[in-house]
Amino acid sequence: MAGTDKSRDGVTGGPAIILVEPQLGQNIGTAARAMLNCGLDDLRLVRPRDGWPSDKAINAASGADLVLHKARLYPDVRAAIADLSHVYASTARDRYMVKRELTPRRVAEEMHGFIAAEEPCGILFGPERTG
Numbered sequence: 001m002a003g004t005d006k007s008r009d010g011v012t013g014g015p016a017i018i019l020v021e022p023q024l025g026q027n028i029g030t031a032a033r034a035m036l037n038c039g040l041d042d043l044r045l046v047r048p049r050d051g052w053p054s055d056k057a058i059n060a061a062s063g064a065d066l067v068l069h070k071a072r073l074y075p076d077v078r079a080a081i082a083d084l085s086h087v088y089a090s091t092a093r094d095r096y097m098v099k100r101e102l103t104p105r106r107v108a109e110e111m112h113g114f115i116a117a118e119e120p121c122g123i124l125f126g127p128e129r130t131g
Helices: 025-037 055-061 065-070 077-081 104-116
Strands: 016-020 043-046 072-074 086-090 121-125
Touching (some): 025 055, 025 065, 043 065, 072 077
């Protein structure tokens, strides 16, 4: 049977997911659903365009209410990452920066080590328009 097995306790934890200026509630909801599918529950929102909470996010989350109810709102990126020891920024755009680029596999390996050492980490997704 397809769907979420709500008879079992979810396994949550892992890195925080930080969404910077998400444009639509639906995008927040689908991110929450993907997070829960992967066992993640720490969602941080920086200035969502349409405000928070959002009925559209709840509808799009398809049962990931746990993630949405735990989501925290922040005024800026600095506040959203203040308690994290390691933050990875994600982009699909060429930036020509003097920053190291990592594959998703390498990031996962590093984060696994940080989480095992109880060092909080996160993945930051920039504004949808500018990445």
